[in-house]
């Protein structure tokens with residue numbers, strides 16, 4: 673790609689920009705933030721790691737969208753992060769206004785761009801982005817499932833004492849307490865995880881996954897996770913830039929899939945050069961289907977708080 677713009681040069685945005693540059697996923701990475709000097713300073717600092725890390729991607733920063741013009745892809749990380757005791761939904765009012773403003777700028781700067789949304793509450797911020805930009809669902813995709821799945825796989829690998837690389841899994845649903853780790857599709861090199869771990873242990877891992885973000889907020893106290901979130905967003909960007917047709921759990925605008933309509937929710941998505949290329953519908957157990965429906969209701973409830 674020629675140009676990727678990361679909006680928000682905070683913890684998630686800056687870490688993400690560095691990862692994009694290290695993987696040379698674009699010739700230029702632009703960091704945009706409202707704080708004067710910060711995106712410029714972080715951008716320059718990152719660009720200067722090029723000779724050491726061996727990349728030619730140029731990283732720049734700006735407080736306006738001039739340098740972002742004609743970006744093929746945007747990653748939106750602008751907004752406030754959680755503090756202990758806060759849920760992602762507590763961020764909704766502040767972040768909806770921020771994401772609204774950012775979306776208007778994206779639409780002006782690059783009307784054909786693909787947007788990967790990271791700001792929370794994720795599924796609702798995806799909806800704000802889609803409504804404000806008017807972009808089709810192929811071009812507005814949310815990062816949540818890849819992160820939640822990475823947490824789930826980490827905990828499983830720890831419990832099973834096997835490589836994370838051999839754990840295949842998917843976490844669907846909203847990016848919150850109602851997320852739906854699909855135990856029925858979790859395998860270790862094809863072996864159903866239910867043959868390897870007892871129900872009680874699996875339940876505790878599922879529960880730890882659901883509250884995985886909060887666990888980190890409680891440690892950090894002044895902010896929320898950013899190493900794994902930025903890595904997860906970069907995996908999605910890489911699938912798009914390299915047209916890999918990867919199947920990853922992402923938040924997508926549902927139009928009847930899984931019996932749900934007009935809501936963003938985490939589902940298995942095929943990502944490639946066009947962005948969201950396909951939503952894959954898998955068979956779910958009754959309990960998983962009910963959990964997904966409950967998760968959609970919770971996203972809708974938070975959507976109700978936002979005035980567009």
Ligand code: APR
Nearest residue numbers: 680681682683684685705706749750751752753790791792
């Ligand atoms: N335009 C551009 N940047 C903005 C805007 C805006 N309108 N409003 C705020 N920002 C910037 C802030 O100046 C800050 O630098 O967004 C950045 C957010 O950075 P952090 O506070 O470090 O938060 P971070 O941990 O990066 O999380 C950002 O991602 O994972 C989610 O829940 C998290 O919603 C949060 C977002």
